[in-house]
Each structure stands twice: as C-alpha cells, then as structure tokens.
Amino acid sequence: MYRSQRLSLRYYTAAITLFGVMILFGLLSALYYVFPSMLFEVLNFSTSKILHIDTLVIWLLMAFLGAVYWYLPQELEHEVVGIRLAEATFWVFCAVVAVVAVVFLVVQIGDSTAFTLWFINQGRKYVEAPRWASIGVVVVMGVFAYNVVATCVKARRMTGVTWVLVLDLIPLLAVYMDAFPADENMSRDLYWWWWLVHMWVESTWEVLIGCIMAMVLMDVMGTSRRIVETWLYIEVMLVLGAGILGLGHHYFWIGTPEYWLSIGGFFSALEPLPLLGMVVHAVYDAGEHRLRTVNRPAFFWITTEAFLNFIGAGVWGFMMTLPQINLFSHGTQWTVSHGHFAFYGAYVCGVIAVFYVAKQKTSGVACLDDRFWKWGYGLLNIGMVGMVMGLLLAGITQAFYGRAIGGSTLMAFTQVSENPWFLSGIWARLLFGIVFAAGYVALVYDLLRKPRSNAVGAGEIAGAAT
Amino acid sequence: MTPTAFVATALLMGAFVLAGGGYGSLYSVGRLQGRPRLIRMGAVCLVVALGFAAAIVVATPLAVGWKILIGVSAAGYAAIPPLVWRYLEQLHSGGRAMR
Structure with a gap:
C-alpha cells in the first residue's frame, strides 16, 4: 500500500x-x-x-x-x-x-x-x-x-483521467476564491457567490467525482480505460455545454438582468437529458458484467448513484426550474427537497462506493459481498427517499398556500407553518431522518467490521475483473 | 398563473421527466435481458411521458417558447435511450476487439 x-x-x-x-x-x-x-x-x-x-x-x-x-x-x-x-x-x-x-x-x-x-x-x-x-x-x-x-x-x-483531474484543479482552486466576500452590493455579491455554490460544488465537483468514479469503475468492475475515459470526456463536454449556463436558474430573483430567466430556464431544462443517458449506461454496465463484481456494495452504490442523480437532480430539478414555477417554489422546503436528493444522488452514493473500495483493499478479501452492507444501503436510501418526499409535501404546501395564494406575506408564511400538510411533511422528514441516521450507523458498523470470505466463484470474480 | 395552474404545471413537469426516465430504464433493462415485454412497458412509459408533454403544451399557461422547449425535450427523451444503447454497444464491441 x-x-x-x-x-x-x-x-x-x-x-x-x-x-x-x-x-x-x-x-x-x-x-x-x-x-x-x-x-x-x-x-x-x-x-x-x-x-x-x-x-x-x-x-x-x-x-x-x-x-x-x-x-x-x-x-x-x-x-x-x-x-x-x-x-x-x-x-x-x-x-x-x-x-x-x-x-x-x-x-x-x-x-x-x-x-x-x-x-x-x-x-x-x-x-x-x-x-x-x-x-x-x-x-x-x-x-x-x-x-x-x-x-x-x-x-x-499522464492518463486521460489525470489530464481531466489536473485541468479541473484550476477552477477547483480559482472558484473557491469566491468564498471571500468583497462586495457590499448584495446583488453583485450574490451573483459571484453563486459561482462558488453552483460552479464550485456543482461543476468542478461533478468533474472531480467523474474522475474518481472513472477510476473506481476500472477498479471494481474492470471497465476498460478507453470506455471510461470516453464517458469522462463526454461528461466534461456536458458540464461545459449545459452545466455552466445552467447556473442561470440561481440568478432568477437576485437583481440580475432579465435575460437570465431565459438562459437559466433553457439550459436547466436540458440538464436531465444527459442524466438519462447515464441511467442507460449504468444499466448497460450492470448487464455487461452480469452483476458480477469483486465488490458488490461498491457496485450497488455506483449504480444507485446514476438512478438517484437522475431523479434527484433531473426530476426534482425540472419540476421547479422554469422561472414561472421557480417564482413560487424558490427558498421553500421544495428547494430543500431537491437539494437533499441531488447531493445524495450525485455525490454521497459515489463516495460511499469509494469507502467500500478502501474497505476491500485494506481487508485483503478477494471479493466483498457480506449481507450486512444491505442494511446500510437500504436504510440510507429509504431514509433519504422518505425525507425528500416529506420535504416535497411541505414545500409544495408552502409554495401553494404561502406564495401563490398568500402572496409571500409574513402572515401567509406563519399560517402555512401551521398547515396540516406542511406539518405532516415536516414530521415525515424528521422520522425518515431517524431512519437515515440508523442507516448511517449500519454503514459505519459494516465499514468497520471484518468482512467474511464469501462463496462467489473465482471464475466469476476473474470474469468481473477482466 | 393561478395557484392551481402553478402546482399542476410543476407536477406535470416532474411526471413528464419521471416517465421519460421510466422509459429509459425499462428500455435498457429489456434490451439487456432480451425481454420484449419490458421494452413494450418502456414504450408505454414513453407514451405516458409524451402525454404529459402534450398536457403541458395544451393545458398550462407557460409561454410559447417554454412549450417548444418541452416539445424538443420530449423528442430527446424518446431518442436518447436507443441512441445511447447503440453507442454503448459499438463502444464496448470496439473495446473487446482491441482486447
């Protein structure tokens, strides 16, 4: 090592x-x-x-x-x-x-x-x-x-992956400089602040996790470098093509020029399309290897990432990305629901896969496939889906009663806070949050415990690794 | 936009993308396992997605430009799964040939 x-x-x-x-x-x-x-x-x-x-x-x-x-x-x-x-x-x-x-x-x-x-x-x-x-x-x-x-x-x-990684380091460092506020005008300050929150977290991180996933796929599933690097280049093109201008959906209501409504809405609406391509790719890869892998938990977390990224960022994002909708939905629990689901799908699932790769390598087992990892996997996913559904219910209630009907007044906000639909959503978020926490405990326990050797045939492992 | 139209539009848009994703998933799994029934179920999802797109175009108060975008997106959801699948097959068969 x-x-x-x-x-x-x-x-x-x-x-x-x-x-x-x-x-x-x-x-x-x-x-x-x-x-x-x-x-x-x-x-x-x-x-x-x-x-x-x-x-x-x-x-x-x-x-x-x-x-x-x-x-x-x-x-x-x-x-x-x-x-x-x-x-x-x-x-x-x-x-x-x-x-x-x-x-x-x-x-x-x-x-x-x-x-x-x-x-x-x-x-x-x-x-x-x-x-x-x-x-x-x-x-x-x-x-x-x-x-x-x-x-x-x-x-x-230099490999294709390291080239992308090195180039990504430039915005990774440069855009973080936006963490330092330098403008007293709130609109201008927010304009650049979104470069940090959207560009740094959503664009440079997307490329970074893309590089990491490329290396994990070669490691865990034996996917060929040519295929992995081709997809990585496609991802970079998509980030440059639609992801950067998709930033515009954050510029809707902060005092920026009106043209951002069109730019942000248009490019954000296109964002689910490449995510759909990733879902197809995930299914194809799973089939190509006939679900045989040397690290089953990592494999499942990687596959889940593709699906939940599509639903969390794609479906949840598309619901509220057009300015006419976003006018009512922004800043409500609806946005929180989208944020939770998108982060979980885009990053958390992939990072957990990386943890399992490390577990396998450090424990020295040829194939990692205990049963217990399914507890963490199941509880975390159920907890997250439950939380985002609860937040969605609460958010739609806020946007409907508080914004669209109530006109965004303080009275409307207060009334919505006592609305039974809102309270149901908030309670559901809390209860499923506890389920999520239980999933975390199961995940940590599974990562720390010594893996058992399993009954997967050597031929299957070899098949997966080639 | 009335409050009811706002919620209906948002939910229709979410349902549209979700059905598009259902089509992509079922189409891929059907192709993977060689099960025409799943591919047909995928096609049903696509019809549902196109139905949601049509409902957004016809019944919501969005401006014409956004409705055109929804129409173009619907074409994208229909085309992407088979195109990506074909590309993946070519890419992987090329990879196998190189190995």
Whole structure:
C-alpha cells in the first residue's frame, strides 16, 4: 500500500465522522421545525443549520481528497510527491474544522465588525467559516493541487483521467476564491457567490467525482480505460455545454438582468437529458458484467448513484426550474427537497462506493459481498427517499398556500407553518431522518467490521475483473 | 398563473421527466435481458411521458417558447435511450476487439 493511500484512509475516517456530525445537526435542525422554541437562547436554529450544511460540504470534500490520494499513485504507479506536506495539511484541515465547529457552537454570533468576519462567522451561506479558516482551506487545496500536478510531472505519465483531474484543479482552486466576500452590493455579491455554490460544488465537483468514479469503475468492475475515459470526456463536454449556463436558474430573483430567466430556464431544462443517458449506461454496465463484481456494495452504490442523480437532480430539478414555477417554489422546503436528493444522488452514493473500495483493499478479501452492507444501503436510501418526499409535501404546501395564494406575506408564511400538510411533511422528514441516521450507523458498523470470505466463484470474480 | 395552474404545471413537469426516465430504464433493462415485454412497458412509459408533454403544451399557461422547449425535450427523451444503447454497444464491441 502506498503511503498516500494510508493518508486517504485518514481522510475517509474524518469524512465519515463529519458525515455523522452532519446527520446529527440535520436531525437537530429538523427538530426545530417541530418544536420551534427548543433550546431557546442556548443554540439557535441557524447555527444548527450552518453546522449541517457546512459539514456536508467539508465531509464530501475530505472524501474527494481521500479518493484522489487513494487512486493517484495507483494510476501513475508513483508515490504522491509532497506526501509529508499532504499529511501535515490533513491535520491542519482537521484542526481548522474542529476550531470552527467549537466557535460556531460556543460563540455562535458576533457584532457586525471585521473581527466577527475574521474569527467568528463570515456570514456567507454555505461558507460561513470565518475568513482565517477559509484561508486554511485554500492552503489545503493548494497543497492538494500541487501534489497532483507534481506527481504527474515526476511520474512522467499522464492518463486521460489525470489530464481531466489536473485541468479541473484550476477552477477547483480559482472558484473557491469566491468564498471571500468583497462586495457590499448584495446583488453583485450574490451573483459571484453563486459561482462558488453552483460552479464550485456543482461543476468542478461533478468533474472531480467523474474522475474518481472513472477510476473506481476500472477498479471494481474492470471497465476498460478507453470506455471510461470516453464517458469522462463526454461528461466534461456536458458540464461545459449545459452545466455552466445552467447556473442561470440561481440568478432568477437576485437583481440580475432579465435575460437570465431565459438562459437559466433553457439550459436547466436540458440538464436531465444527459442524466438519462447515464441511467442507460449504468444499466448497460450492470448487464455487461452480469452483476458480477469483486465488490458488490461498491457496485450497488455506483449504480444507485446514476438512478438517484437522475431523479434527484433531473426530476426534482425540472419540476421547479422554469422561472414561472421557480417564482413560487424558490427558498421553500421544495428547494430543500431537491437539494437533499441531488447531493445524495450525485455525490454521497459515489463516495460511499469509494469507502467500500478502501474497505476491500485494506481487508485483503478477494471479493466483498457480506449481507450486512444491505442494511446500510437500504436504510440510507429509504431514509433519504422518505425525507425528500416529506420535504416535497411541505414545500409544495408552502409554495401553494404561502406564495401563490398568500402572496409571500409574513402572515401567509406563519399560517402555512401551521398547515396540516406542511406539518405532516415536516414530521415525515424528521422520522425518515431517524431512519437515515440508523442507516448511517449500519454503514459505519459494516465499514468497520471484518468482512467474511464469501462463496462467489473465482471464475466469476476473474470474469468481473477482466 | 393561478395557484392551481402553478402546482399542476410543476407536477406535470416532474411526471413528464419521471416517465421519460421510466422509459429509459425499462428500455435498457429489456434490451439487456432480451425481454420484449419490458421494452413494450418502456414504450408505454414513453407514451405516458409524451402525454404529459402534450398536457403541458395544451393545458398550462407557460409561454410559447417554454412549450417548444418541452416539445424538443420530449423528442430527446424518446431518442436518447436507443441512441445511447447503440453507442454503448459499438463502444464496448470496439473495446473487446482491441482486447
């Protein structure tokens, strides 16, 4: 095992831990909706929500870094250059996250001063971490970028996957600079902030997870490099073609010019089409290998990713992407429903697959296929589907009664908060959130337990690996 | 747009894409397992998707441009599964030949 693969195991451990923190604060945030005065003057809702969302971003980012550190030496047949620096920045990353979390929990809010911006809360949704911590993230990402590029140079080897990865590092670093607010005009600030939230998370991350999935597919299913790289190039073309201008659906109501209504609506409406192609591809690949694989949990999570990405990003997104609909639906629990489903489908399923790849390699079994992984798989998926259905019900109620009928007044908002349909949805979200949390516990237990050898024939494994 | 028309339009759009996805999934699984019945069920999903698209065009208050986009998307949902399948077969057969 390469030293950077040992580092990636540390990243995975940190990511899984933060995944648990994210779920914990997600449950807490869900409880606030049911018991609004809970923890009054102890811990406010917005802090709980910040911890829920920010840990989502950080745990996925840590998992991505871990996955790249896992596969890079394997891909280039060379240890990562600057591995010591990478190991040091891992601890820096963990320390930064821990300190920020403590500040959020203990201090929570500050005055409207530069001190607050630098040391308590930057006040920017999704990147609330104070400025010093954001600089820390830039340093970590900078070291990561250097390590990838330097390893490619040192190894004197570039594959199609590593080319895409290296090119993706440019926007991955550059767009994150939007985490630092620099404009006092709210419309202009939001205009660039969406570059961070949409371009960084939805575009550069899409390419990054595409590179990771390409390497996982070659590893787990023995898919040929030519096929995997062809699809990766297609994905990059789609991101450049429709994904970037799909950003426009975030520009509808923030004071940007009216033409964004047409651009955003048009390109966003096209986004489900390539996702449909991915569903067909997933089915084809499953059949090509006749469901034989050396790592069944990873295989199922990868296949699930294609389907849930289509439903979460495609179906849920399409429902509310046209400006006429979005006028009423934006900012309601409907958006939350879409956000949960899309993130889960696009990233979480893929990252869990990567965890299972690491489990198989570290435990040394030829074929990973215990029964217990199905508990985590089933509970997480049922929990997520239940949560998004509950949120959808609550969101449609808000958009219908509060926005379309009530005219977005404070009175309408308050009345909808007591509407039985809304409350049913919110309760369903909480209950299925508990199911999701149980799935997390089962997942962690399964990842930590020693795998049993199984009865899959050697011929089948060999068949899957060729 | 009335409140009822707003909810109906949104749900029709979601149902349209969901039925399109159902067609893609059933078509692919049917082709994979050589089961014409699944392919026919996929075709039913496609008809349902086209029906939803027609309902959006005829019955919703969306502007003409958006209705044209829905029509073009419907053609996309019909064409993508067989096109992608054919492309995948060519790609994989090429890969096998190279191996």
